[in-house]
Amino acid sequence: MMQQIQLTGVNKYYGAYHALRNIDLNIRKGSFVALVGPSGCGKSTLLRSLAGLESISSGDLLIAGERMNGVPPRKRDLAMVFQSYALYPHMTVEENLTYSLRIRGVKKAEAKRAAAEVAATTGLSHLLTRYPRELSGGQRQRVAMSRAIIRHPKAFLFDEPLSNLDAALRVHMRKEIRALHDRLGATSVYVTHDQVEAMTMADHVVVMRQGVIEQQGAPLELYDRPVNRFVAGFIGSPAMNFIPASVEEAALVLELAPGVPQRLSLARSLPEGEALMVGLRPEHLRLVSESEAKLRLPVGMVESTGATTYLTSASQPEVNVVASTRVTPAAGTMMFLSFEDQHLHLFDAETGMRRDFDEAFIRE
Ligand SMILES: Nc1ncnc2c1ncn2[C@@H]1O[C@H](COP(=O)(O)OP(=O)(O)OP(=O)(O)O)[C@@H](O)[C@H]1O
Ligand SMILES: [Mg+2]
Structure with a gap:
């Protein structure tokens, strides 16, 4: 597989x-x-290092097989699309598009043809004579992208390109950018602090923390098998629940207050006395009858959006549950919860690293 x-x-x-x-x-x-x-x-910093706007202190950077450490930005053949799209205000859309070609000596007629072609791809054909101030936020974003596309770069680098747009337009532009990427057969690197945006747009997600790549992989790989507690809590919305637990006599004892510690027996024992953190996603907890329950928790808050009900327990730590059925248990009553064994995650309480174990929990 070719690495770009x-x-x-x-x-x-x-x-x-x-x-x-x-x-x-x-x-x-x-x-x-x-x-x-x-x-x-x-x-x-990582994106700007790719673009050559920052120099790296050590290591190697290859673009299309060529070592690029120290090569100036304009020779890297990458196109950067920023959050503030920095369109030239005194130029029309067409002039904004052709500018980068014109300064590189492309003939006027040829540059205009290229602009028309790109504008057709991005849905700007009818806006070529407008000025940036006469465009909506989404349209400006499209001009910024068109300006990048027109140069046929080796890759597109996006730095939070949608953060100035309102929620509805963001969702729309996400789809548009991804569709454009597919249509152009482009290579794209996209920075966002919004994990939902990352999960829905990308085929490879890189989770960073304090300058370190914590985990990278396909979106669902990160969701299904987070390597540590940080990734587990970062990927998924609402966030994963974490409950302290310890291993006692071949059972996992969940420390939830108030009430007696809740025990889940293990198919095969983990080392006795080990301090762990149990992770359960809100969408993986199901409301069940008392006899089927693996967890029993007092109801704290109930919020419904119509399609979905969000339940929060009145326990320490709080446990969130997302139910797709319309349920309205009263605060203070008990909710009985269950989950599929493979949906329970275990992390080392100290290091936060994922612990693998034999599934099969039975409520004791
Ligand atoms: N020119 C600089 N000089 C010194 N420190 C810098 C410089 N640029 C960035 N930093 C620091 O490097 C770290 C990473 O910054 P960076 O801009 O890459 O973060 P980011 O992940 O893009 O954050 P955000 O989501 O807020 O945009 C930060 O702690 C920042 O303060
Ligand atoms: Mg940033």
């Missing part, structure tokens, strides 16, 4: 600050890769 972008052992320092730590990342030609993580984790 390859990073090996990349580190980046801003003075003494270690912003990227030993980054290994392979981006296949034609893939859509999302970089996601909390604010300040190094997403923009």
